[in-house]
Amino acid sequence: FEGQQSDAHEALFWEHEGSKAVRKGNWKAVAENNQPWELYNLATDRTETKNVAKSEPKLLQSLIELHQQWSVKVGVEDWNKIK
Secondary structure (H helix, E strand, O other): OOOOOOOOOOOEEEEEOOEEEEEEOOEEEEEOOOOOOEEEEOOOOOOOOOOOOOOOHHHHHHHHHHHHHHHHHHOOOOHHHHO
């Protein structure tokens, strides 16, 4: 706020009522509660209309693993068990 710069995040994570997402660079992986993960390249698809999960399985898996690590770190509860 006063001209100070902060370190950039490696990735951004979120979870809400079982739905979850992770964004790293131009890549965003999202999953609605109890649905498979989807993957979007925001550099070429800002409106998230082309799910490229099948063509980029290794990238998707790496993002899922990052999200799982974050979930453990911050104590995300399984929505299906607490709702």
